[in-house]
Structures are given as structure tokens and as C-alpha cells.
Amino acid sequence: MAKLLAVTILVIAAVSAIPIEEHIWTAPADISTHGPLIDSQMSDTMGETGLCFLAGQFVLALFIWMYSGRGREHRIGRFPGGATGLVIAAFLIVGTEVIALGVLGSKAWAQVYFAPLKPGAMTVEAQAGQFAFYFRYPGPDGKFGPIHPEMISDATENFYGLDTQNDPASKDDIVTAEMAIPVDREIQLWMHSKDLGHSFYVPALRIQQDFVPGLDLSIHFTANKIGKYEILCTQLCGLGHYNMKAYLEVMSRQDFDAWLKQQAALQ
């Protein structure tokens, strides 16, 4: 039975590795300028941890195979190097791995969160609410009008609580249900929740950031492939959470300008 267990462990370990080795199920392809660093970090981590996984299961299986059912005629042995050797090995192997992954991973993280905003970046605002995203563009004046929470109403379709009668900056704000951005231009996204915790997850863009009620946050990114991608909510926000989605359309500069003009006309 022990030998069967050893074989089972080995088979499970090998079979488990196949879908990863063969890339059968993968995330949508990256469309961001910062994504390659995340993807390579993911791949390095997979290589190192995959090796640990296979080695750990292999040694477990091997020892179960070799040392089960031995009678008292077999002398109990001491693992070469003893506990001290194993502790040193753990510190060396895992310690090195930890430092390598930690330092390299920090670089990828820094590129997303610590890189300064480039001049000429375009600002877009995202608002999350049960169970829809809305996006706001500042219009020709380049300014967002103030939000009046008491005026927010889905019934009157004033999703952002804008007072277009009295706030000059609000008059030309463009509110949309779909997010469009020009390709190869850095976007600064201001994130605002009108009600509860939500999240802005665009797998293809390698971006995930929670909306925090009471706290406006900003992230920035550059998309470098034209196309239509999904924006999902990953922060449980109620019964319609699974269906809280929107689309991000990355367009050529000309298409984006035309789209924005069209949206402005619809306001």
C-alpha cells in the first residue's frame, strides 16, 4: 500500500504540472507596457515553485516507497547532515529564492505603483456602484466638475451627482458606461466608489485595484494594443457582483477622438 501511495503522489504531481507546462489555461494576453515584467515574474515564480513542488512530492514518495514496512532488523538511520543540515538547506534554498523573488517582484510592483506619471498623460475617472461602472472624461476644459453625493441618482441618470446648472466645470464632463482610451498613451485613472467596496480588474491590462469608499485613488497605465477588453469587479459587492462588468476599448488616436466627440453629443 505504501508503494501505491508513492506512485499515486508521483502521478498526481506529474499530472498536475501538465496543464501549466502546456499553458492550457492562461490569462488573456497582456496589452500593457508594464505587463511584461509581471508576466516574467509570474513565469520565474512558476519555474522555481514548480521545481520545489515536484522535488518535495518526489522525495516524499521516494521515502515512503523505500522506508515503509521495514522491520526491526533494519537499523534506524540518521539523515545525512541531520536537522542542522536541513535547516541550513532551507535557509539557503528558500532564503535565496525569497530574496530573488522579493527583489525582482518589488521591481515589477514599483513599475506599476511608484513610477511617476509621464507628462501628457490623459486623466479618466472611474466610478463604481452596485452593479455598474461609469467613466468620466473632463471635456474640453480639462476639469472635472465636483461630485454632489446627494444628487446621485440612477433614476434621473445623474450617475455622478453632477450639477451641470451651477458648476461650470461639470457642464462639459462626459459620462459613459464604456471606457475608451487611446492606444500608446498613458492614462491616469482616478477611482471613486459611490457606495461600497468594488474593484477594477482588467486581466489583459495587468491591473487590479480596489475602489475604497471614502477614498479616491489614482493608478496609471499605458495600453499598447488596440482591442476590446473586459473590466471586472473582484470585490464582493452584493448579489449582482458576478455581473458587474464593463468594457475597455483601446482605440487609435483618431478613433478615440471621434468616439469622445460622439459621446459628448449624447450628454
Added chain:
Amino acid sequence: MHDVRATQEVKHHGPPASFIRKYIFSIDHKVIGRQYYGLGLLAVFVGMGLSWLMRLHLGWTSLAIPGLGWLNPVGAPGGLMTPEYYLQLMTMHGTIMVFFVLTVAPFAAFGNFFLPIQVGAEDMPFPHINMMSFWVTFAAFAVLISSFFFGDGPSLAGWTAYAPLTAVGSIAGPGQGLGQVLWAFSIALFCVGQLLGSLNFIPTTLDLRAKGMTFSRMPQTVWAWFITSCMGLTAFSVLMPACILLIMDHLIGTSFFVPSNLVVSDQLQPHSGGSTLLWQHLFWFFGHPEVYIAIVPAMGIVSHVLITSLRRPLLSWKTIVASMVSLAFLSYMVYGHHMFVSGMNPVSSLVFSFPTLIITIPSTIIVLIWLGSIYQSRLRINSASLFALGFISMFITGGVSGFFLAQPSLDIMLHATYFVVGHFHFVMAVAAIFGIFSGTYFWFPKMFGRMMNEPLGKLHFWLTFVGVYGIFMPFHYLGLAANVRRYQAFVDDYTTRLVPVHQFSTIFALFTGAAQLIFLYNLIHSRFWGKLATDNPWESTSLEWTTTSPPPYDNFGGRHPIIYHDPYQFGVQTASGTDYIMQDSPEESVSEETRSSS
């Protein structure tokens, strides 16, 4: 020679006189341990039943589940689950499993029964508080389950109960009013129950050890329960007030977790000044130690069972204990890795990232010591050792995926995906449950005086071992493909192709769940009709095996054991021909074999 501590001389209480004092409001730690085990068993089958329903729905979203419409015509009209009902079942599954199974069984149940016996004590120092600990925990479970029957059902906010979804009341959705208050009340009660338990475990370990039971002679399980109690004191004492603040936000108009200017369902909320991140900090300051509250006792059980099965001591007990202490200590410094993309400052994310990576070192050391101890041992295969070995496999699998989630840059992709669900089910849930199974097969004879059926135990192991890999390994693939968790259906373009993976997982979940009925049958049948157990059926060495099966009400029948050895004198040759020496036996080894191997 070892430092010898004075043993207790005063009897705590006499034998129970009535049925109620013996079986219901008992102050005997063994009865309380059995009661906790029974509660854990009830909870695990409820939690597993909920997971069956969830998995069926995730595999085949338009499936009308037979009987569910009758059980809950509102949540599942015609058997077809509504989105909110799915989330309610999910919330209850997580809450029941984390609190009432993973904490209750390895820590409260086995700890209550065996900690006093293993240190040679007659009972815990505060038996009435111990009794209260169980009944408060039971009340917590009853309150949680009652939320199915009141208002619009249980909370749908997940076991993590993130505010402000959980703090603004029923306007946020079904279950967010009364259901959420009952959830918070239940968890606050649970915290009280476990605090009372920890208050007993710590002095039992420190003050009630038998003569000769020095710290270095305490079994691995005692160390594990002691470390866990210390964690319990600090972790539950943070979650309990957090739950009370949450209840106050609901009932008396405070705003601890709700900021101003929130508009929910077109209504401006009458709150101001609160912080949504405050809940996350409080919750995860409890939540991450909770992972170790579940897993450290299971590690102790695995070490304890493994040593008996290997017929040798571990390569180094001190290294394992030091690693468990390190895990406990570090667990408070890593909690922020649950919050990398929460809106917390990105520098804080890096600060939390490094201890999270470092915590893999003590975990690795523990695994390596186990593996190194199997080397050239005399491994005996039985149901208990199979589950202990299975634990190691699960812990390796779940442990390595932790490397991904410790890195903020990868968390951008993996946060809130099935990768996280796969990770914690392996490393915390299934591993701890394997520890519980291992402990059950090992200690059942001592707890109930009868042997469990070994062939059925082995069958249970095989089906469960293969089954859990079939359920949870695909979760990693789903997560790598960015499949978001806590969705009741997969409507996104890129996730629809992943549905067959969910169906695969569901089939294994049904199969593995059904295999647990074998365990339940074995448990019940063996309890009444199993072969009578001898005092020491596994030829083990620690104090629980020196007394009768089951032990008398005062554990040692009026005897005060004196300890002469460390707890794991295996691989020796004695004058009586055994390969082990009991901890309280003055007998010495006639061979130096153990010395050379420990």
C-alpha cells in the same frame, strides 16, 4: 538531570453524579473535547453540504437542484439558485468551515481531550470556564445557523465580511441586515468561547504538568496547542471587538467602518467619519493568525502520529517547535498580504511582502524535518499515518502556491481569483482536515475505547486523497486564467471557456463528499460496535497511552504519573523486547540506537 516540577496534589472535581453533569453540562475536559469534536463533525457536514450545492451551481448554473426549491422556495425557486442565495451559501460555507471546523476540531476538540492527559494533569485548571467555552461556542454556531431562518437569510458578504457592504444594513442587499448582525454576533460569541478555551490551555501547560514533565519532555501536540492558545488569545481578542463595532454600526448608528457621502440604492447614507480599511486591518490581524490557529495544531498532530508510525523520534523536536513559534510570531506581521490591492499604501504592500516570503522558511524547515525523519525509518502504514503523509503532500502543494501570493506584483493578477481559493484550501483547509482525520484514526481508541475499522479508514483515505487533488488543483489553473472567485456564474467572455474546468472540479467534489460518508459510517459503527481497544494499540509512548481506553474521569485513576523520558523514545531495544519506552516508565534502553538517531 531534568528539572522536575511539582505535580498537582489537589483533585479538581469528583466523578459526575447525574446524566446532565456527565454528558451535557460536564466539566470533564474529555467530555468537553468529545462535545467539541461532535460540534466540528456536525459543522463539517453542514459546510460540506453547502459546498456541494455551490459546486453544482457553478458547474451547471441553470440546473434545478432537486429538493432545494422545497428547502428554500425564495432562495432557490424551483431548485434554481438565485445569485444572492449562492452568495449566502458561500458565506456560510466559509464561516462554518474556518471557525467551527478548522478551529474547533484540531485545537478545541483534540486539545481539550488530550492536552491535560499528555501533560499528566487531572483536568484543566478552570473546568467551569472550560464548560462555558464549549457552550458559548455552541451558542455561536446556533446563532449562525439561525440566520437561515430569520429575515431575508444569512449574510451574503463572504466570511471576510468586508465593510461597508456589511455595515450599512439591508439596503446593501439580502442578508445584510439581520443576517449580518447575527453573523457578527455569532463570531463575537465564538471569539469569547475560544478565549475562554485559551485561558485554560495556557495554565494547563504551564502549571499542571506532572512531575518530571519538563518543557523538553512535552509532546509535539502539547507544544502546538500551547502556541495556538497564545495566538488565540491575541487574535480572537481583536476580532471580537471588531465584530462588536460592526454590530454598533448596524444597531446604534455609529460609523466605525462607513465613511461619509455613500449613496447606496440612490439613498445617501446617514454615516460619516468611518474607515472601510479599518475593518480589513482588524479582520486580517485576526485572519492570518487564524490560518496558523488551524494549521499548527494539525502540524502537532501530524508530528505526533508520524513519530509513532516511523518508530523513531523526529530529527529535531526543537527545530519543529522553534519553527512553529516562528510561524506564530510572523503570522501577525504578514496579514497585509491580503490587502495588497485594497487601496493600502503601496509601500505598505512591500513591507508586508517580505515577512510573507520569509514565513515560507519555517514552513519549509518543518516539511524537511518530517521528510528527513522518514529517511531510514520503519514506517508503519495505517489510516492515521496515511492521512499524516497525505497532510505533508497537501502542505507542500498549498505551500508553494504561497510564493505567488506573497508577491504584490503577482497579486495584481491573482488576487480574488480561484488561485487564492486553491491555495488556502490546500494549505489551510484540506491540510488541517487531513490532520483532523489522522488524529481521529489515531486517538479514536483512546477517546471511545474502541478501534476504528482499518480497511474502511484506508478506503476513506484513498478516495479523499485523490478526490481533493481533483477538486482543488484545477482551482490553480482557473486562477492563472484570471477566473474571479465569489461569482455565482461565469458570464465574462474569457471565463466561459473555463466552465468545463469547474464541472470537472464539481464532479470530484461530489465524489469526495460522498467518500466522507464512509468516514461517518466508520465513526458511528466503531463507536458502538468496534473492536475493544487496548490501552496502547499503536505501541506509542506518550502519557495518553499509559491510561485506560477511555481514561477514567480523573485520567489516571488516582495515579500521579512521574515522567522519566522525553515523549518519543522509539527505535530502542528494551529488556522487555519492545522498540519503545513509555514516558512514565523508569525502564532504560539497553541499546544506544535512539541516541544515535535523535
